[in-house]
Each structure stands twice: as structure tokens, then as C-alpha cells.
Amino acid sequence: QKEVEQDPGPLSVPEGAIVSLNCTYSNSAFQYFMWYRQYSRKGPELLMYTYSSGNKEDGRFTAQVDKSSKYISLFIRDSQPSDSATYLCATNTPGGGNKLVFGAGTILRVKS
Amino acid sequence: KAGVTQTPRYLIKTRGQQVTLSCSPISGHRSVSWYQQTPGQGLQFLFEYFSETQRNKGNFPGRFSGRQFSNSRSEMNVSTLELGDSALYLCASSLFTGGRETQYFGPGTRLLVL
Numbered sequence: 001q002k003e004v005e006q007d008p009g010p011l012s013v014p015e016g017a018i019v020s021l022n023c024t025y026s027n028s029a030f031q032y033f034m035w036y037r038q039y040s041r042k043g044p045e046l047l048m049y050t051y052s053s054g055n056k057e058d059g060r061f062t063a064q065v066d067k068s069s070k071y072i073s074l075f076i077r078d079s080q081p082s083d084s085a086t087y088l089c090a091t092n093t094p095g096g097g098n099k100l101v102f103g104a105g106t107i108l109r110v111k112s
Numbered sequence: 113k114a115g116v117t118q119t120p121r122y123l124i125k126t127r128g129q130q131v132t133l134s135c136s137p138i139s140g141h142r143s144v145s146w147y148q149q150t151p152g153q154g155l156q157f158l159f160e161y162f163s164e165t166q167r168n169k170g171n172f173p174g175r176f177s178g179r180q181f182s183n184s185r186s187e188m189n190v191s192t193l194e195l196g197d198s199a200l201y202l203c204a205s206s207l208f209t210g211g212r213e214t215q216y217f218g219p220g221t222r223l224l225v226l
Contacts, residue, residue: 032212036217041219042219042220043116043202043204043217043218043219043220044155044202044217045217046214046215046216049212049214051212088155090155092213095168096167096168097143097160097162097167097168098143098145098160098167098168098204098206098213098215099145099157099160099168099170100145100147100155100157100215101157102154102155102156103154104154105154105155
């Protein structure tokens with residue numbers, strides 16, 4: 001079983017739709033959670049960083065963490081064609097330093 | 113402020129050769145991490161260097177090695193290349209600020225092993 005599970009999609013939605021992207025994780029020791037966006041042939045770009053359970057909002061993006069269910073989500077409101085990319089969830093393994101564990105990434109396509 | 117830069121951007125090698133990839137972190141960042149990205153395995157952590165010392169290591173064979181210089185620039189080396197080493201190699205630098213450490217990725221080096 002992978003430490004972070006994510007449905008690779010692809011997920012295809014019409015412009016303006018609300019998008020829900022999800023991941024589950026197995027280790028309750030994971031504390032920090034991130035969402036990265038990766039465009040084709042580019043490096044991942046940090047979108048959201050969360051620590052505690054609950055919601056965090058930034059513009060059209062909302063990150064949600066439910067530590068009791070080991071479930072993290074990213075919601076995109078009013079989706080745009082420019083949101084078409086691969087979205088990766090990630091967590092920082094405990095023990096210090098930077099060692100991120102990533103989900104497989106979900107390919108999102110927003111159709112105009 | 114300039115982002116993370118990686119050189120070269122593209123590389124073609126043959127099996128058995130070795131390769132060295134370079135990463136220049138964002139100015140002021142002291143931690144540099146390396147990741148391998150493939151369609152089958154996704155993004156996997158290779159190793160992390162902080163102040164010229166390896167701080168974390170992933171589950172890759174000893175053919176994969178790295179180092180960091182006093183100016184925080186980092187290199188990774190892969191010896192005796194195998195076809196399965198074909199991948200996008202990503203470097204990320206980070207700075208601890210505001211109670212957290214955030215990683216910023218470079219554009220990657222795409223390695224093709226023939």
C-alpha cells in the first residue's frame with residue numbers, strides 16, 4: 001500500500017465547474033500537507049500548505065484536511081482552462097528535514 | 113528573485129554511462145532536495161542536502177549519489193545508467209521561515225537513457 005493514494009484521473013470538467021481533488025494517506029504521523037500544481041514539462045508549483053485539520057482558503061482554492069479520516073482535499077471554484085494541469089498532493093515525512101511523499105497526481109482538464 | 117535553476121534541461125545517454133546533473137537553489141536557501149519523476153512511479157524522493165551534509169535519503173540504489181557545495185549549489189550523479197533511469201529529475205530548494213519549510217521546485221532535467 002502506498003503511503004499517499006491519489007486517483008490519477010484524468011478528470012475532465014467544463015469551465016466554471018467546482019473541482020474536487022482528493023488523497024488519502026496511511027500514516028497518522030504525517031502532519032503537514034501540500035498541494036502542488038504541475039504544468040506539462042514544468043516543475044511542480046506549490047499551491048497550498050496546510051498543517052491542522054480544517055479548511056484553508058486562497059482565492060479560488062480551498063484545501064481541506066481531515067486527520068481523523070486521513071483524507072485531504074483540494075477544491076477549485078470557477079475552474080478555468082488555465083487550471084488544466086496535474087495536481088499532486090504531498091506530505092512531509094516526520095523525522096526532520098525535507099522528504100516529501102507524493103500522491104500519483106490527478107490530471108485535470110478544464111474544457112472551455 | 114530568481115527561481116531554482118537546473119542544468120542541463122535535456123540529456124541523452126546510453127546504458128552504462130554516468131551522468132551529472134546540476135542544481136542552483138534560490139538565493140539564501142540552504143536545503144536542496146532531489147526527486148525522480150516517472151510515469152509509472154510518480155515523484156520519488158532521492159536525497160536532501162543541508163549545509164553540505166546529506167540530511168535525508170530515499171530508497172534508491174547506491175548508483176545515485178549527490179553532494180552540495182558551500183554556496184548551496186548541488187549536483188547529483190548517476191553511475192552505470194540503466195534504461196529505467198530515464199526520468200525527469202527535479203531539484204527543490206527550501207528555506208525555513210514562518211514556522212515551516214517550503215520546497216520550491218526547478219523545471220527539471222529530462223534524462224533519456226538509450
